[in-house]
Amino acid sequence: MKQLVTPNLNITYTGGYCERAAENTVGQTGIYGSAYKAWKANKQHTELPPKGFYVPVYLNMPNGPKDPDGTQQDDVAISCPDGTVAAAALAGTHKGLYKYPSLQAYINDYAKNNGGATYRGYGEFIGTIKVIEGDTVEVLNKGDIVNVWQDMYGRAPTQADFDYWLGRTFKDLTYNKLRKEFVIIRSQVNNDKSEYKEAGQLFGQTYYTKETKK
Numbered sequence: 476m477k478q479l480v481t482p483n484l485n486i487t488y489t490g491g492y493c494e495r496a497a498e499n500t501v502g503q504t505g506i507y508g509s510a511y512k513a514w515k516a517n518k519q520h521t522e523l524p525p526k527g528f529y530v531p532v533y534l535n536m537p538n539g540p541k542d543p544d545g546t547q548q549d550d551v552a553i554s555c556p557d558g559t560v561a562a563a564a565l566a567g568t569h570k571g572l573y574k575y576p577s578l579q580a581y582i583n584d585y586a587k588n589n590g591g592a593t594y595r596g597y598g599e600f601i602g603t604i605k606v607i608e609g610d611t612v613e614v615l616n617k618g619d620i621v622n623v624w625q626d627m628y629g630r631a632p633t634q635a636d637f638d639y640w641l642g643r644t645f646k647d648l649t650y651n652k653l654r655k656e657f658v659i660i661r662s663q664v665n666n667d668k669s670e671y672k673e674a675g676q677l678f679g680q681t682y683y684t685k686e687t688k689k
């Protein structure tokens with residue numbers, strides 16, 4: 476996957492006009508009248524947004540604001556590479572989109588203020604601008620993480636595991652597993668306590684169980 480266009484999150488926006496704000500981040504305006512219409516217009520993905528990329532993310536808000544014809548407007552924001560979400564969230568006019576610390580924080584805030592909200596998915600386009608390119612990658616959900624951790628580590632994942640791995644790819648996980656095995660083998664061969672410590676820091680377990688030879 477490749478980032479084709481990096482949205483400008485430092486735009487001036489007016490709260491309540493999420494689709495306009497999203498389009499403004501890529502230099503467009505007036506393409507779609509609402510987040511719901513943008514969602515319907517382009518190829519979308521219902522899985523979590525891929526980490527490491529800027530992509531639009533959409534909320535389903537059936538009890539939120541409606542168009543004159545009764546169609547729900549929903550909401551759109553920008554998921555950022557570090558997992559934060561930039562949204563046109565504050566009432567009034569502001570410079571720079573408001574940053575939520577996570578996708579879940581964004582969902583929770585809009586659910587609280589709009590009679591409920593659920594995650595729809597992420598898109599490849601903002602307006603008519605394609606912002607990412609490449610094969611869609613399958614990302615890890617909570618069930619995947621629970622299953623893999625039991626198979627690989629023989630334990631349940633911690634909240635820190637969920638926070639780090641949700642939205643990352645199976646490719647990332649495969650690389651991490653191979654890296655883990657390499658570090659363990661290297662530390663066993665060298666009998667190096669520091670390398671056992673590195674393995675523990677990387678993978679949340681204690682592998683070093685004996686004193687290092689002097």
